[in-house]
Amino acid sequence: MTAAGWVLMVCSLGLVIGLTAFCYWRVLTQAGPADDAGADDDAA
Amino acid sequence: MGRASEHWGTRLGVILAVAGSAVGIGNFLRFPGQAAGNGGGLFMIPYFCALLLLGIPLCWAEWTMGKIGSRRGVHSCPAILGQVGGHRLWRYVGALGLLMPTVVYMYYVVVESWCLAYAWSYLTGALDLGADPTRYAEQAGAFFTGVSGAGADGLMFEGRIHGSVYFWLITVAANFALIYRGVSRGIERFCNIAMPIMLLCALVVLVRVLTLPAQTDAAGTRGVLDGLGFMWNPKPLHAGESALAALADPKVWLAAAGQIFFTLSVGFGVIMNYASYLKPERDVILAGTTASATNEFFEVCLGGLITIPAAFLFLGVAGAMAGTFGLGFKTLPIVFEYMPAGRLFGFLWFFMLFLAAITSSLSLLQPVVAFLEEALGFGRRAAVAVLAVMTLLGNLFVIYFSRDLAALDNLDFWMAQVGILVFGALEVLLLAWVFGARRGHALALEGAELRPPRWVYTMLMRFVTPTVLLVVLGAWCYFNVGDYAKALAEGGVPRYAMALIVAVLAFYLVLVRVGDRRWGPVRAVPPTDRPPRAAREANP
Numbered sequence: 001m002t003a004a005g006w007v008l009m010v011c012s013l014g015l016v017i018g019l020t021a022f023c024y025w026r027v028l029t030q031a032g033p034a035d036d037a038g039a040d041d042d043a044a
Numbered sequence: 045m046g047r048a049s050e051h052w053g054t055r056l057g058v059i060l061a062v063a064g065s066a067v068g069i070g071n072f073l074r075f076p077g078q079a080a081g082n083g084g085g086l087f088m089i090p091y092f093c094a095l096l097l098l099g100i101p102l103c104w105a106e107w108t109m110g111k112i113g114s115r116r117g118v119h120s121c122p123a124i125l126g127q128v129g130g131h132r133l134w135r136y137v138g139a140l141g142l143l144m145p146t147v148v149y150m151y152y153v154v155v156e157s158w159c160l161a162y163a164w165s166y167l168t169g170a171l172d173l174g175a176d177p178t179r180y181a182e183q184a185g186a187f188f189t190g191v192s193g194a195g196a197d198g199l200m201f202e203g204r205i206h207g208s209v210y211f212w213l214i215t216v217a218a219n220f221a222l223i224y225r226g227v228s229r230g231i232e233r234f235c236n237i238a239m240p241i242m243l244l245c246a247l248v249v250l251v252r253v254l255t256l257p258a259q260t261d262a263a264g265t266r267g268v269l270d271g272l273g274f275m276w277n278p279k280p281l282h283a284g285e286s287a288l289a290a291l292a293d294p295k296v297w298l299a300a301a302g303q304i305f306f307t308l309s310v311g312f313g314v315i316m317n318y319a320s321y322l323k324p325e326r327d328v329i330l331a332g333t334t335a336s337a338t339n340e341f342f343e344v345c346l347g348g349l350i351t352i353p354a355a356f357l358f359l360g361v362a363g364a365m366a367g368t369f370g371l372g373f374k375t376l377p378i379v380f381e382y383m384p385a386g387r388l389f390g391f392l393w394f395f396m397l398f399l400a401a402i403t404s405s406l407s408l409l410q411p412v413v414a415f416l417e418e419a420l421g422f423g424r425r426a427a428v429a430v431l432a433v434m435t436l437l438g439n440l441f442v443i444y445f446s447r448d449l450a451a452l453d454n455l456d457f458w459m460a461q462v463g464i465l466v467f468g469a470l471e472v473l474l475l476a477w478v479f480g481a482r483r484g485h486a487l488a489l490e491g492a493e494l495r496p497p498r499w500v501y502t503m504l505m506r507f508v509t510p511t512v513l514l515v516v517l518g519a520w521c522y523f524n525v526g527d528y529a530k531a532l533a534e535g536g537v538p539r540y541a542m543a544l545i546v547a548v549l550a551f552y553l554v555l556v557r558v559g560d561r562r563w564g565p566v567r568a569v570p571p572t573d574r575p576p577r578a579a580r581e582a583n584p
Binding site for chain 1: 337344493
């Protein structure tokens with residue numbers, strides 16, 4: 001594996017993992033109830 | 045109407061459901077092949093550009109339109125587009141948002157059943173390629189032909205029904221049992237369980253692949269790093285060229301844009317439907333971005349490290365570049381045959397693919413169920429029954445015309461390659477130029493923590509994304525439509541496939557007409573108003 005391959009792989013994985021971690025951190029620490037209280041389901 | 049509206053149970057639940065919709069077989073089988081065949085690691089540059097300029101904006105557009113549906117208490121694509129466009133004509137355009145999920149489901153569930161068949165075969169030991177490595181490829185090909193029926197048309201081979209029919213019936217039953225349970229109790233609960241299991245299975249296989257010992261054959265010795273290098277090293281498209289020349293080839297950019305469209309499930313209308321079950325005050329920007337990021341994690345971090353490196357390690361270049369189905373259903377079984385404890389890892393891999401596929405196929409059914417409930421006033425039981433009958437007929441068409449997977453291939457081309465680009469373009473043009481990009485931005489930002497600047501949002505929605513989309517659509521048609529159009533003119537399965545598409549579209553247009561009369565004129569209600577539920581349901 002070449003140096004350029006390493007750079008492209010690490011940057012791509014880092015970008016995606018960083019974005020995913022950031023998004024889940026924001027979702028899990030978001031203010032307000034985590035559930036949709038009063039959700040009603042019309043399934044049988 | 046007058047029925048209780050459904051909603052997602054939790055904030056995380058909707059994200060996992062949308063991510064589950066996006067994460068499918070293509071994440072693990074299509075993406076690695078596209079990357080390795082289009083410049084290796086350099087492919088990620090157009091890929092991320094397409095994600096930022098096409099994928100994320102279209103996700104935001106669909107989530108915003110879903111939010112409008114949530115405010116008005118409607119969930120089907122025709123009803124939502126009618127509201128967004130402010131004219132009943134848009135309801136008929138919304139029929140495309142029913143056509144594509146339906147037709148894609150017709151063949152996708154068949155591929156899903158192959159994954160189940162492979163997982164079951166590994167579990168029971170039925171998938172055995174024998175003791176002679178020189179015959180592995182032949183045995184793997186024969187097994188795939190047996191499962192898929194790719195050798196000939198028909199449901200009966202050698203006096204018996206071929207195996208895919210049984211696994212297809214089980215898969216269909218699982219899909220409709222879950223969809224019948226509803227959005228929260230069916231789809232959400234299943235995705236909450238399936239997504240972590242998928243992650244666990246993929247991580248186990250990933251660790252196994254990255255710790256494999258080097259393999260030696262006539263071509264030399266190859267280690268895991270060589271496999272990763274084949275996937276990630278920049279490489280030229282043609283011998284003698286610089287690797288960077290790949291970035292100047294429009295086909296590479298086109299492949300990246302197509303992959304982003306395909307992988308994020310945008311342009312089908314399914315995200316819009318799922319988003320409409322959010323409570324109206326929910327943050328659609330964060331939810332949409334998180335779902336997209338989850339999909340990218342499965343695609344780049346798991347799909348990009350497992351499939352091609354493992355295939356290259358054991359089989360070299362020829363094994364790694366076998367196409368989506370070839371790689372998944374012919375090459376990987378050979379890899380698992382060579383791999384220590386391959387039967388266990390083969391089961392985990394195909395079970396994960398089955399879960400990835402079923403979370404996607406559920407999202408293809410729900411938009412149509414919602415439409416049948418809203419347009420015809422059906423209860424869930426009746427809506428599910430009508431959809432089941434219709435899709436079963438389509439499934440039988442795909443299974444019957446299985447020779448060289450001709451029916452599947454033609455339906456996939458017209459719907460999942462051309463159709464999503466057309467409908468995606470219509471969606472973003474509707475939101476940006478009819479509804480208004482500024483209104484869309486204001487609506488998207490209500491309750492949002494991630495707050496993209498208005499100029500960024502409006503610039504993307506009005507100019508950048510539609511322009512890129514139309515260029516991609518034009519180039520895609522230029523490079524690809526010719527062969528399919530020629531096959532269409534010659535008749536046979538391509539023409540039958542097109543007739544099926546037209547028949548389904550005509551059926552939905554008639555139903556939209558019924559719904560249109562039932563719903564009456566579209567009321568021009570300001571998007572930030574939230575009328576009482578009764579009023580909303582009376583006039584979608």
